Amino acid sequence: MSLAIPNGLDNSSEKPGERAPLVLGDTTYHDITESVCKVAERKPSTSWVIGFLISFALLQWLTVCILYLIYTGVGVWGNRSPIFWGWPIVNFVFWVGIGHAGTLISAILFLFRQEWRTSINRAAEAMTIFAVACAGTFPGIHVGRAWLAFWLAPYPSLNLWMWPQFRSPLLWDVFAVSTYGTVSLLFWYMGMVPDLATFRDRSTNKFRRFAYGVLSLGWSGSSRHWMRYEKAYALLAAFAAPLVLSVHTIVSFDFAVSQVPGWHTTIFPPYFVAGAIFSGFAMVLTLMIPARKMLGLEQLITIRHLDNMCKIILATGSIVGLAYGTEFFIAWYGQVQEEQFAFLNRAFGPYWWAYWTMVTCNVISPQLFWFKKFRTTPWIIVIISIFVNIGMWFERFVIVVTSLSRDYLPSAWAYFTPTWVDWSMLIGSFGLFFTLFLLFCRLMPVINMAETKATLAKQHHMSHADKH
Amino acid sequence: MSENNEKKIHGISAEYESVDSLLNACRRVRDAGYKKTDAYTPFPVHGIDKALGIQPTILPWIVLGCGLTGTVIALVMQIWMNTYDYPYIISGKPYLSLPAFMPIAFELTVLFASFGAFFGMWALNGLPRFSNPLFTDPRFDRVTDDRFFLYVDASDDLYDSAAVTELFKQTGGEHINTVLEDDSPDKIPKPIFMMWGLVIATSVVPLLIILKMRVTNSDLPRFHIFFDMDFSPSKDAQQGSTLFADGRAMRTDVPGTIARGESGYDLDFMTGVQMDKLSAVDKPGAERLVRLTLGPIGPQDEGPADSAEEEVGEDDAPKAPGVMETIPWLTANPLGNSREVLERGQKYFGIYCSVCHGLNGGGNGLVNRRAIKILPTQKTQNWIPPSSLHQESLYAENYAEGKLFSTISNGIRKMPGYAGQIKTKDRWAIVAYVRALQQSRNATLDSVPSDRQEEIIERQNQVQQELQEQAEAEKAAAEEAAEN
Amino acid sequence: MAKMNDKEANHTVIAEILIPMSEHDTPQVKSADDPAFQLPATLGSLSLPLCIGGLVALLAGWGIANSIHARFGMSVYLTSFMYCISIALGCLFFVILQHLCRAGWSVVVRRIAETLMLMVIPLGILFLPILGTLFAGEGILYRWDDPNHALENHLPIIAWAEKTRWLNSSWFTIRAIIYFAIWSALALFYYRGSTGQDATGDKAITDRLQYWSGPAIMMFCGATSFAAFDWVMSLAPMWFSTMFGVYVFAGSILSAHCIISVSVYLLQKCGSIREEVTVEHYHDLGKYMFGFVFFWTYIAFSQYLLIWYGNIPEETEWFYHRQLDSWGTISIVLILFHWMLPFAGLMSRHVRRNPKLIFSWAIYLLLLHFVDIYWMIMPESAANGAEASPEGVKGVLASILSVTGMFAFMIGVTLSIAKRNRIIAFQDPRIRESIAFENI
Incomplete structure (x- = not known):
């Protein structure tokens, strides 16, 4: 049967009282080093090269579009009155949401001592940073005069003689997203230093030794260093956890502090956060399942890892579904005409197709994960994850476009139509994302070797302890 | 080893x-x-x-x-x-x-x-x-x-x-x-060192270029990367436009607009008219005036009001006593004549009125002088010079304070109304200052307080002496020039 | 692996001899009859006095409050009820969540929550007076129950007609029955499963409890969110906030962790589970308390910020009332003492690893949880056409007496249940892992 899992690789079921292994097979410390390092050390595979070329071409196309946009003006987008926040903001919120899983896996799962995070956290963190880079692009060019975007920073300006407007959620966004990007970068890099030292010590040519030598800062594995390192890691995790909540909360404030019907609702902060985690995990799965196959990391990224991530998708997907329901209920319960209209308009107005795509992909498709068979079959997971990604893009589309297209002033109602630039930029942003991700796979340790070894050590330890 | x-x-x-x-x-x-x-x-x-x-x-x-x-x-x-x-x-x-x-x-x-x-x-x-x-x-x-x-x-x-x-x-x-001890060479390898230096050196170049640009002048026209952002197709002040019926790009205030700090005045103060008296005499006229001043009025009210004003403006020699004569104007400046008011009036007269009427109110402001200088002769005939404020017909006994105020506010002949630019209080201050200007031409020494008369005489002599000296010097210079 | 195993094995032998075995020991679980697993007699004997005294205090408090006016009396009663049920629901959520996550660390304290969560059943009976107000008169507690309310307050008639399709006494009663049915069923299912395991040690029970934890948590969330809308939010019938259920839940899960900490500390004081629950468990409970203080703040702040910023009259009304007079003082108290003080106090690892301090902070937060509930409910306690106020010392005393009474009654019943079973799930397959658990 196609759904069967290869023997010996199924660690998805766990007997109560015993913990299923997270590293499979007769793996030694050295095996972990070998399997992770060879990803970066061997010659790039054909599929990598093809993938990279395609992504890079898309990235170039994005660059061309951005230059065209800057030279011509934001009129090249489909943003028209009253829909001034069209696709660029949809894409921004979409990518920021994707960027949540990495730090969530690193920080929150770390704080909750979920050891299964160790073999997926590195790639997920990298994903976070690349997604935030994609996200940051959109508001950057959406401001119109992108070359003056630095006006958002509170610097003493001799030309302006004024300060930014700190009571605006859009400025909170600038601070939140840039803080998030910075802290994620620190977190990612810090976690990578011991592994970069491994790369350094294994490198055979001078250039690699020098480059990884500089990047690994002279890491020696000293216990004193490890002690402070772990402390710093725990502290960063403790900050990153509320940070990750705050970022999408603040993104939700962009909408919710306004009075636009369908935007102004108090459930937005937790609902956006749940949605972000939801889409982030879907993206991790979409990427990791092909990657583990191509890079030969099935013993480290096991079925149990996938199973757990599917459960998180199921949980957050259900929360999102509950939030959709609550919004609808309160719109009716509150008896405010505009709110009621906004929600009916979402579901049965001109954008009904977007709304029902969203509901199908976000609420219904993850319900398949109630069944274990779906949670443990990689190709099904990939399909559902892609559905979730599509659904979450549509969620942002529904929120941004339907509310704006029909607000308080019926004479200004309009229907949004994207232009070719809108399309190109959405696709191009995937080019940026995948280019960075593929480079990361080639140049950096894709799995946290040090932590995985520590998990392995614990696993050995427990199996010894169980013998007597 | x-x-x-x-x-x-x-x-x-x-x-x-x-x-x-x-x-x-x-x-x-x-x-x-x-x-x-x-x-x-x-x-x-x-x-x-x-x-x-x-x-x-x-x-x-x-x-x-x-x-x-x-x-x-x-x-x-x-x-x-x-x-x-x-x-x-x-x-x-x-x-x-x-x-x-x-x-x-x-x-x-x-x-x-x-x-x-x-x-x-x-x-x-x-x-x-x-x-x-x-x-x-x-x-x-x-x-x-x-x-x-x-x-x-x-x-x-x-x-x-x-x-x-x-x-x-x-x-x-x-x-x-x-x-x-690690005895491997601790010097940075030369190629890396050089590359590093090169990167730093090149990264300084743009900074230097910007720095140079900041401190030097250039004869070349400015380079516009985004031409339409530097020269946007939007209309500037005073330009024409085909979009609106009146042909102006600038839009007037919506009727009834009240600027910040301009509310709370009584009607007399805002119109320069004794409204009680006017409404007793001409009730519809008073109502129209109130609507015109306060709004809200529909566009249909704007038309008649405008034409009425033009009528009055163009009628240089009224046959029958016109509206302007019959209106019961305010005869006293509600702001009074304090030094503060006069200084304020001087300031705003200097800003708004003097360009046409001249700093001394003689009607020979910069606009007039330039107009005469640049207009070809045949057109000069059509040029209506700004009025001198020192005509007797404009003196307080012939031209009530309220009427002067109304003229400043609503304009007369070629002169546009300044209600949109100058605040009500400042317009009254200008009225006070115009009166002061007019007085200054006809003042006698008696009108100066006795303890300051001496000072004035001294100053007068001093000025006369200076003028004489100047005239002599000019004469000498002219003679010298002629000799050469 | 083979070569590794040999060497590891060799070294393990050395390690066996030389390493003082803190982490290597597989802890031995005491036998079933061990007194450490029983409810201490000192606590058990308190059960009846607490029940009786509690009921007396509750009736006295409620009576005093009723003498002020009827709505005040019922609001005081509702405050006490919400306080108790939010704690019980927090415990129910805690238990389901531990099963959902297959948590190991919490096994030694889980039985405490399991016993407390059963309180949703007696609280279901204590809910009857609240239902009674709907049938005994018009708008005694809930304004929407008063047919003249819309007219007197000039509310839009159509909107009101729609609203009362949801807010009417029969549908409200049916919903309450549904909520209690869900909670009671979940509580009984998890309690029976866990105590059943005490007898048999059957691991399949854990599997079963885990299997149903997903749907259970979904049902729990739905019921709790709507119960918060129904019972508290509808006190101000025209006001609405989508987040409100989450807000009530945040206080509830926080107080659940507090009451678990308090119970563990008291049980240990009286001589039970001293070796099973270690400083590591206090550390974890402390972390969760800290985390949920933050979570409560996050939810409370977000709700406030969005309404404050949007500044729409029908929404700001609720907060506006709570900024006037004594309610304003209570709002400030919540900011300073429900957020800032415990946030700073629980930040340090040293505090969290000190059982006595955790106990004190837990008591403190339980008190503040009452202030929070009081702040949600009492500003709506005004008689028709009057401004709400705490009604002076008399009113405050009545509120405190009433909540103390109901809480004492709840604890009394809990203790009588706890007497019948062990106070620790000693047959849970993860009990050893839990005892040996260490924070990193």
């Missing part, structure tokens, strides 16, 4: 194959009393701090300090910038909106605390440090792979190489190795 003896010995290291043997060895080394020891492992080993006797780190305190700094900076920055230095109202929120300042306070707390954790950790660890004597041993490369090392430093009080070696052997240590 003959040079080994000359090299400094740093300590001894031994290699272990498993966590447990390392932990065991650590405890033995600690119990033997060695203090300057360290273990090197490919991953953090749980319990090694106790086994080696490592003290907890002060990092959390550094992080707490950084975090609090972040909070304080964020709050002080936002409150100072938005509440004190550059206060303005947005979304009807108070200047000091603490709830709105919370998100950034939180973000900066996290940012600073994270910097504290990240940089604090590397600083406490003494990293980056690229040269490490332990790295001289090629076996030490496996410390980041699958081997565990224990190291005793030579500077330890109890250090004795034989004893340490023996201890290592007992605990199962392999490949016991004396750690020697």
Whole structure:
């Protein structure tokens, strides 16, 4: 049967009282080093090269579009009155949401001592940073005069003689997203230093030794260093956890502090956060399942890892579904005409197709994960994850476009139509994302070797302890 | 390896194959009393701090300090910038909106605390440090792979190489190795150094170019990257437009618009008319005037009002007494004649009136002079020069204060109304100042307070003398020029 | 692996001899009859006095409050009820969540929550007076129950007609029955499963409990969110906030962790589970308390910020009432003492690893949880056409007496149940892992 899992690789079921292994097979410390390092050390595979070329071409196309946009003006987008926040903001919120899983896996799962995070956290963190880079692009060019975007920073300006407007959620966004990007970068890099030292010590040519030598800062594995390192890691995790909540909360404030019907609702902060985690995990799965196959990391990224991530998708997907329901209920319960209209308009107005795509992909498709068979079959997971990604893009589309297209002033109602630039930029942003991700796979340790070894050590330890 | 003896010995290291043997060895080394020891492992080993006797780190305190700094900076920055230095109202929120300042306070707390954790950790660890004597041993490369090392430093009080070696052997240590000074060249390789220098040098170039541009002038026209942003197709003030019926690009205020600080005046003050009297005489006229001043009025009211004014304006010699004559104007300036009012009037007269009427009110302002200078002769005939304010017909007894005020507000002949530009109070101040100007031409010495008459006479003489001297000097200069 | 195993094995032998076994030991679980697993007699004997005294205090408090006016009396009663049920629901959520996550660390304290969560059943009976107000008169507690309310307050008639399709006494009663049915069923299912395991040690029970934890948590969330809308939010019938259920839940899960900490500390004081629950468990409970203080703040702040910023009259009304007079003081108290003080106090690892301090903070937060509930409910307690106020010392005393009474009654019933079973799930397959658990 196609759904069967290869023997010996199924660690998805766990007997109560015993913990299923997270590293499979007769793996030694050295095996972990070998399997992770060879990803970066061997010659790039054909599929990598093809993938990279395609992504890079898309990235170039994005660059061309951005230059065209800057030279011509934001009129090249489909943003028209009253829909001034069209696709660029949809894409921004979409990518920021994707960027949540990495730090969530690193920080929150770390704080909750979920050891299964160790073999997926590195790639997920990298994903976070690349997604935030994609996200940051959109508001950057959406401001119109992108070359003056630095006006958002509170610097003493001799030309302006004024300060930014700190009571605006859009400025909170600038601070939140840039803080998030910075802290994620620190977190990612810090976690990578011991592994970069491994790369350094294994490198055979001078250039690699020098480059990884500089990047690994002279890491020696000293216990004193490890002690402070772990402390710093725990502290960063403790900050990153509320940070990750705050970022999408603040993104939700962009909408919710306004009075636009369908935007102004108090459930937005937790609902956006749940949605972000939801889409982030879907993206991790979409990427990791092909990657583990191509890079030969099935013993480290096991079925149990996938199973757990599917459960998180199921949980957050259900929360999102509950939030959709609550919004609808309160719109009716509150008896405010505009709110009621906004929600009916979402579901049965001109954008009904977007709304029902969203509901199908976000609420219904993850319900398949109630069944274990779906949670443990990689190709099904990939399909559902892609559905979730599509659904979450549509969620942002529904929120941004339907509310704006029909607000308080019926004479200004309009229907949004994207232009070719809108399309190109959405696709191009995937080019940026995948280019960075593929480079990361080639140049950096894709799995946290040090932590995985520590998990392995614990696993050995427990199996010894169980013998007597 | 003959040079080994000359090299400094740093300590001894031994290699272990498993966590447990390392932990065991650590405890033995600690119990033997060695203090300057360290273990090197490919991953953090749980319990090694106790086994080696490592003290907890002060990092959390550094992080707490950084975090609090972040909070304080964020709050002080936002409150100072938005509440004190550059206060303005947005979304009807108070200047000091603490709830709105919370998100950034939180973000900066996290940012600073994270910097504290990240940089604090590397600083406490003494990293980056690229040269490490332990790295001289090629076996030490496996410390980041699958081997565990224990190291005793030579500077330890109890250090004795034989004893340490023996201890290592007992605990199962392999490949016991004396750690020697790293004698590899510590100079940065030349190509890297040069590349580094080149990068720095090139990165300075744009800065230098910008700097040069900032301090030098150029005859070349400015380079416009985004032409349509520098010269937007929008209309400027005073330009024409085909879009509107009146052909003007600038739009007038919506009728009934009241500028900030302009509300709360009574009707007499706003119109210059004694409204009570007017309504007694001409009720519909009074109503129309009120609507015109206060609004709200529909566009249909605008038409008749305009034409009425034009009628009055163009009628230079009215046959029958016109509206302007019958209106019961205010005869006294409601602001009075204080010095303050006159100075204010002088200021606004200087700004708005003097360009046409001249600083002295003689009607020969800059506009008039330039018009006469540049207009071809045939057109000069059509040029209506601004009125001199020193005509008798404009004196207070012929031209009531209220009427003057109304003229300033609504305009006359070619002169546009200034109600949109000058505030009501300032218009009254101008009225007062015009009166002062008119008086200045006809004033006698008697109108000056007696204690200051002398001063005036002295000043008069002085000026006359100066004028005489100037005339003589000019004469002399002219003669000199003629001689040459 | 083979070569590794040999060497590891060798070293393990050495380790066996040399390492003082803190982490290596597989802890031995005491036998079933061990007194450490029983409810201490000192606590058990308190059960009846607490029940009786509690009921007396509840009736006295309620009576005093009723003498002020009827709505005040019922509001005081509702405050007490919400306080108790939010704690019980927090415990129910805690238990389901531990099963959902297959948590190991919490096994030694889970039985405490399991016993407390059963309180949703007696609280279902204590809910009857609240239902009674709907049938005994018009708008005694809930304004929407008063047919003249819309007219007197000039509310839009159509909107009101729609609203009362949801807010009417029969549908409200049916919903309450549904909520209690869901909660009671979940509580009984998890309690029976866990105590059943005490007898048999059957691991399949754990599997079963885990299997149903997903749907259970979904049902729990739905019921709790709507119960918060129904019972508290509808006190101000025209006001609405989508987040309100989450807000009530945040206080509830926080107080659940507090009451678990308090119970563990008291049980240990009286001589039970001293070796099973270690400082590590206090550390974890402390972390969760800290985390949920933050979570409560996050939800409370977000709700406030969005309404404050949007500044729409029908929404700001609720907060506006709570900024006037004594309610304003209570709002400030919540900011300072429900957020800032415990946030700063629980930040340090040293505090969290000190059982006595955790106990004190837990008591403190339980008190503040009452202030929070009081702040949600009492500003709506005004008689028709009057301004709400705490009604002076008399009113405050009545509120405190009433909540103390109901809480004492709840604890009394809990103790009588706890007497019948062990106070620790000692047959849970993860009990050893839990006892040996260490924070990193």
